Amino acid sequence: MAEYELDCLGEACPIPLVKAEKKLAELEIGDLLIVLIDHSCAMKNVPEWARKEGHNVEIEEVDDGEWECVIEKVK
Amino acid sequence: MALKDNEFYKMWFKDAWPYITGAVLLSAFQVFTLASTGSPWGVSGVLANWGAWLYEAVGGTVDKWYYFASVGAQRTLEGGFLSDTGSMRNVGIILGALFATLMASQFKIKKIKSWRQIAAAVLGGLAMGYGARIGFGCNIGALFSGISSFSVSGWVYAIFLFAGAYVGSKLLVKFFM
Numbered sequence: 621m622a623e624y625e626l627d628c629l630g631e632a633c634p635i636p637l638v639k640a641e642k643k644l645a646e647l648e649i650g651d652l653l654i655v656l657i658d659h660s661c662a663m664k665n666v667p668e669w670a671r672k673e674g675h676n677v678e679i680e681e682v683d684d685g686e687w688e689c690v691i692e693k694v695k
Numbered sequence: 696m697a698l699k700d701n702e703f704y705k706m707w708f709k710d711a712w713p714y715i716t717g718a719v720l721l722s723a724f725q726v727f728t729l730a731s732t733g734s735p736w737g738v739s740g741v742l743a744n745w746g747a748w749l750y751e752a753v754g755g756t757v758d759k760w761y762y763f764a765s766v767g768a769q770r771t772l773e774g775g776f777l778s779d780t781g782s783m784r785n786v787g788i789i790l791g792a793l794f795a796t797l798m799a800s801q802f803k804i805k806k807i808k809s810w811r812q813i814a815a816a817v818l819g820g821l822a823m824g825y826g827a828r829i830g831f832g833c834n835i836g837a838l839f840s841g842i843s844s845f846s847v848s849g850w851v852y853a854i855f856l857f858a859g860a861y862v863g864s865k866l867l868v869k870f871f872m
Contacts, residue, residue, distance in 0.1 A: 685803030
């Protein structure tokens with residue numbers, strides 16, 4: 621099980637989502653992808669997409685206007 | 696209990712409002728705007744006036760410009776910033792957005808990641824501004840106000856908006872991924 625970080629700070633929608641989709645496709649099942657986000661619409665659409673795909677998702681506000689979205693690839 | 700754990704704080708300020716709430720409020724304020732100012736809501740036309748005032752402030756004159764030639768446009772420009780309802784509304788939108796982000800404790804000055812972002816922002820801004828003026832409206836004045844006034848032009852605008860967004864998203868992925 622590996623852990624990957626995807627730095628999307630300073631990126632506006634829909635770039636964080638497209639980057640997360642591409643990155644997650646490269647990962648093995650059980651790997652964790654941590655997406656760093658500071659765009660409030662990506663804070664909604666990245667977790668929404670990952671949950672719809674059936675992955676385990678947690679989102680945490682780590683600073684003012686900054687989030688970490690942790691996605692565990694389950695399939 | 697800390698304010699950030701208060702359920703009403705979360706509902707009102709922290710979490711995004713549901714789309715339906717936004718839709719109802721926008722419709723209500725559209726009616727209010729039309730009734731109180733005599734024109735439907737518009738954003739980008741006001742920005743053109745701001746540009747004209749800035750140009751005049753540095754000694755330029757727009758009297759002979761076709762765009763500002765109408766009596767109504769001249770009256771607005773002569774009336775000045777403080778007596779222009781559209782300008783007040785745009786300032787209100789900016790201050791309201793600032794208030795909302797401060798109340799949610801999400802204000803952040805974001806770093807610029809690359810020169811591509813600057814180039815895309817400038818080119819995109821110019822294309823949107825020029826398009827909005829040549830098309831007599833942006834997605835507020837032409838689309839939202841157009842459709843809510845039962846104008847066919849609003850729907851035509853919508854079709855081409857989707858076409859533009861499709862091309863734009865392809866370009867975005869091509870240049871930013």
